[in-house]
Amino acid sequence: MFRASLMSLLAVAVLAGCSNTGGSSSAPASVADNDGRCQASGAEFAIGKQATPALVEQARKASGSQIAHALGPRDAMTMDYRSERLNLHTDAQGVVIRVNCG
Template sequence: MPWKLASLGTLLAAVMLTGCSSTTESAKDTGVTETGHSRCEAKAAEFTIGKKASPELLEQARTRSGAQSARFLQPDDMVTLEYRSDRLNLNTDTHLVVVRVNCG
């Protein structure tokens, strides 16, 4: 008899926990991350390659890519190793011309 109660309790707990699980399918469809921020799409900002860095260019690239934030990175800039899927990076050469676009 006690093993029946234990089995029933385990089954009940499993059923209750499945109701608590959630899927992120809707987040994947909309491009919104689990933190509520939009995901960066670097392809949309590739129009900046070959252009001179400016605040206007940075804002245009951020808007088009859907990124929450954006920054220019020069060759000798120190950066943290944190990855943020909602941040756009515009990598420049020493003459401040954009040479690469990526998210992170």
């Protein structure tokens, strides 16, 4: 019993150390309790920015999605809807113009 309590306390302490209470990131914190489903509103900060791999990853985390990718105006895309996927649509210069789930 004591060992289980000690392990639980240790796990809480480790997780608390991983939390981000401030900082300089312009991306919002990830969406909580969404079971990996995309919430595009969390990634709207990316609109107007260059779609770099780092930005795609920030947007994925902020939307709570499991998968994210950037799509250019001439890129092929699947027509299947996946609730855990974030799409960052870009213009010809690679600037994000729209975000949506699917």
